[in-house]
Amino acid sequence: MNTATFGALAEPHRLGMVELLREGPLSVGDIAERLAMGQPQASKHLRVLSEAGLVESQPAANKRMYKLRQEPLQEMDEWLSAFRASWEARLDRLDALLAEMQGKDGKDKQ
Template identity: 65%
Template sequence: MSALAEPNRLHMVELLRDGPLTVGEIADRLGLNQPQVSKHLRVLSEAGIVEVQPIANRRIYKLRPQPLQELDAWVKSFRRIWDESFDRLDAYLQELQSQESNSKDKP
């Protein structure tokens, strides 16, 4: 997840959403110079977010599905927070209160 925290890398991922691209193309479209793009792609690659296929001179990068699927699953685990109106604040307040009275009752 920290690989996606860097803004330029996030942009790269969004670029690659529309299909594979070459290092140079990414650099062009994002207005970055080539070395930084290579470095960022290296990070994305080591995070498993991206994979590379060498074609002659160039290297074509494309997204790997798995990490996105995992992220999707992770986000889904929060669904009930907005699906049902999931507040639990009232419940929690009572919980707190009962804890306090417990510790008062048995000093």
Template identity: 60%
Template sequence: MNPQTFSALAEPNRLDIIDLLLEGPLPVGEIAKKLELNQPQTSKHLRVLCEAGLVDVQAIANRRIYRLRPEPLQELDKWLESYRQLWEARMDRLDDYLNVLQGKKPLN
């Protein structure tokens, strides 16, 4: 798991950019407009996301079109899966315990 991914996603505006790019590629100006940020600030956030490998940029004339890269998010999901399994197992045990307390299930 790349720690730079966590650092890039730790900023709320960058998370908002990721959410926007889930819908499809966008130019920097449109991202700025939708998030009500100024363009230099948006460009700075996009640069951080690019450096972390979360987004790609394509230059078309004088426009920069940004798109989400799925690989880092898939890597993050894979890393989180082990924690997801841990919590699901704990929730299953809690559910069993609550059923015992409510008399719906005998104590093993």
């Protein structure tokens, strides 16, 4: 797993950008406006996201449209899957416990 992905998402404005772009491509100006930040700041953050591979841009007339790239997030998803296994094991044990309790009394007040 690449720490660059985490580093890019570690900043609130950039995380907001990624969530915003989930709805579809946007121009720099639109992004800056929706996130209430200056244009140079937006460009700077978009550059970081771009270098981390989280977004890509495409010229459109005068503007520059930014859109999400899924690869880094997919990689994150795969990385997480190694942990998911252990959660599910625990949930299974919980299920088993609950199932076992079905047959007994249901007291659960504190």
